[in-house]
Amino acid sequence: MADPVTKSPPAHTAEANNEVVLSVEDLKVYYDTPSGPLKAVDGVSFTLTRGERLAIVGESGSGKSTLATALMRMTRSPGRVAGGRVILDGKDLLPLTAEQIRRVRLSEIALVPQGAMNSLNPVMRVEDQIIDGMVDHSETGRAAKPELRPRVHELLRRVGLSTSVSRMFPHELSGGMKQRVAMAIATSLSPKVILADEPTSALDVVVQRQIMQTLGQLQEGLDASTVLVGHDMGLVAQFADTIGVMYAGRLVEIAPARQIFQNPLHPYTRLLIKSLPSLAGKGEFIAIPGLPPTLLDLPQGCSFNPRCPDVFDKCSAVTPQLLEVMQGRSAACHLFEQKGEDN
């Protein structure tokens, strides 16, 4: 309870409040390469309710950062959104004009970037970098600037920084402080969704924990939903309500955090959790055999089948769909489809 990283049971858990804030439907992001489209995100769907903390985990190259970028509609060439819908608060973001999506960014969905070391403009003072986002979203434009200065101090205090930071340049701050500034920016317009793309990468563990604590407090204070993208299962486990596991551009399992750790369904999730070091158990780590597949040349059927310990005939023939296999739990694996059919 005293641990602020772990969420204290609030009035509005995913169960208590089912108001859907963000809904992603069959999202596809492809990179055009000379040897055909590379399907970095291939048919990902999930929903996010108000106040929910969803974590998307996966190894490098699983498409999780591409997914995050696509949610802000910031996919860069040669990448392109090849299909699907991203519905934020009832509004599909994908068909919006450039000016419309610009207004949505920061004010409705805000990014806490990966590796805050270089995320701030090196030649601008911190306060100016917090203010300019607010100015560009205000009706009065530049005229709003003087009124916003006290707001900067408030934002800085909220992320645990001294107000003197406002006059500093990024190179005068530590990595953790820069990430706090980035969080102050992300929360400056009280967005509905905070998108944190590996917010603790390149930070040491002590700072990682502090950053996650602050992120959690901000999210609860704003009653915002959070999508946390990461590869650190331990960090994610403490923070998220729901965990989605990505493999080769697809979500293979999505389930409440506690359940996924107690009883992982998909073989990949199972192996992923087994490979985590633990303080209690000594002995060798169990690694997942094989290597992640090249996205340009995916195995037939289930992408995980060459590495899967439970592989059977159907796996190399048919691609499994993400289906709800238990109350509140979905997995994309033929093992559970069969169970469903048998029952």
Add this chain to the structure above:
Amino acid sequence: MSSGYVARRIAVFFLIVWLAASLNFLLPHTANVNPVRQRLARLQAFGVASGVTATRASGEEKSLFEETVKTWERKFGLDQPLWKQYVRYMGDIARFDLGFSIVNFPASVLRMILQALPWTVMVIGLATIFSFILGSMLGALMVWRRDSTMLKVIGPPILALSAIPYYLLGIGLIFILAFTWQFFPLSGGYDYGTIPDVSWNFIRQAGHHAILPALSIVLAQIGFWGLHMRGMMVTVQEEDYMQLAEAKGLKGTRLFLRYAVRNAILPQATNLALTLGLIITQGVLVEVVFSYPGIGTLLFSAIRNLDFFVINGIVFIIVLSVGLATLIIDLLNPILDPRIRYQQA
């Protein structure tokens, strides 16, 4: 930026100028050429020196020649010991007394330079700044608006122009725009027979004459600035702060100017200051091609006529302007880029 830093930079500036002035003094002395003797020998060849006539016996002529050389050496102080000459030279330099032209005696070198300098600064200097702005914006936009058809069509040829030396461009421009079509005058800074003054008519005339030399520099330099800027913009676009800035939903112009260009321009600014310091030498060939009354033409004719004092004076002015440009960069850099901090060495 501390006042100690500023003081140190200014001290270094004077040190550089002093060293350059000393070299400027010593180098001609190591060359073992006597400018007075050479000049007089040349005049003698035309038969004008010391009123010599061909009927005089050659021995008599020779002693007369030596006497004349001595007289002139005394007049220019060249008969003094080296250290005395050096001290006098330094004293003169400190007062900006650059001596007299040998060829155009008694015109003072300083006055000749001051007459030529405004032409060079106005035309070559402004053209450099103009091409810096145009080129940087072109390079930046070529990256920013990758899909623009107009930039795709006009961008690469303009960048390719930087491969052509500007004096060749100048000759080409003269041929097409001044000789064939006669839109612009062929050469000079103003029409022949006009006395330079500050009148609307004269300024218009000078502007008309300045267009072609300036254009040849602008055309040749745009590509240089454009290529550099394009390279920097590509790098900057990949930076994490550009991603966050986009995620902040900033307006396009702010994203472009305050984030992308502001960071990409930093190395360009240093380049600009150094280029401006070198405009005198850069402009030599352009000015010669257009017979423009600037420092470049003055230097060119001084070298041709072995007018040592003029050459010396111009070289000193070049050192001074490069030193000044470096000083300005050093003082400006910490303001442009807050990451640059100068520590006590």
